[in-house]
Amino acid sequence: MKDQHKILIFTLLAVSFFSYSGFLYSANSAYKTAEGTSSDRGKRLWQEKNCIACHQIYGLGGYLGPDLTNSYSQRGPDYIKAFLRSGTMVMPNYGFTEIEIQDLAQYMKSIDESGIGMPSKLKINYDGTVQQP
Ligand code: HEC
Numbered sequence: 295m296k297d298q299h300k301i302l303i304f305t306l307l308a309v310s311f312f313s314y315s316g317f318l319y320s321a322n323s324a325y326k327t328a329e330g331t332s333s334d335r336g337k338r339l340w341q342e343k344n345c346i347a348c349h350q351i352y353g354l355g356g357y358l359g360p361d362l363t364n365s366y367s368q369r370g371p372d373y374i375k376a377f378l379r380s381g382t383m384v385m386p387n388y389g390f391t392e393i394e395i396q397d398l399a400q401y402m403k404s405i406d407e408s409g410i411g412m413p414s415k416l417k418i419n420y421d422g423t424v425q426q427p
Contacts, residue, residue: 317421321423332400332401333401333403335394336394336397336400336401336402337401339390339401345362348385349362350363350411351409352405352410352411353411353412353413354413358384359384359385362411363405363406364406364411365402366402366406371399371402371403374398375399378390378395379395409426410426415427
């Protein structure tokens with residue numbers, strides 16, 4: 295193969311790679327949690343306390359506790375807050391302050407609005423992006 299052909303093929307692959315990556319990043323940017331908001335602080339607490347060890351969100355995580363993706367709309371904020379305030383036999387009581395509980399509830403709300411707990415119900419588009427049902 296001539297060197298010119300190799301350079302042409304490489305250029306085509308490089309251009310496709312960068313334009314597709316750019317497209318995917320811009321297509322998903324709407325789901326980011328805003329920095330400094332209550333739900334963002336809740337997300338940090340979620341990561342710090344490693345809630346994912348027992349719970350799934352968007353269908354991924356540990357299996358000791360239930361998937362929490364849609365708990366907010368299914369159970370409501372008061373139910374979630376009561377759980378976080380007292381814990382249970384299995385789930386630890388972290389001694390959260392009321393503000394921290396509010397932040398975690400807001401994070402649960404943002405998860406609920408951005409996805410579903412059963413990935414098998416998602417639709418995969420021809421370009422590799424994923425769509426809510
Ligand atoms: C050691 C495992 C474990 C960890 C860690 C854990 N949980 Fe749980 N959680 C559970 C279990 C198990 C349940 C189900 C209730 C039960 O059986 O006690 C539950 C229930 C819940 C519920 C109620 C959900 C529903 O729909 O009924 C919420 C909300 C919740 N957890 C939030 C959290 C948050 C937020 C964190 C992190 C700060 C966390 N959990 C950490 C085990 C855990």
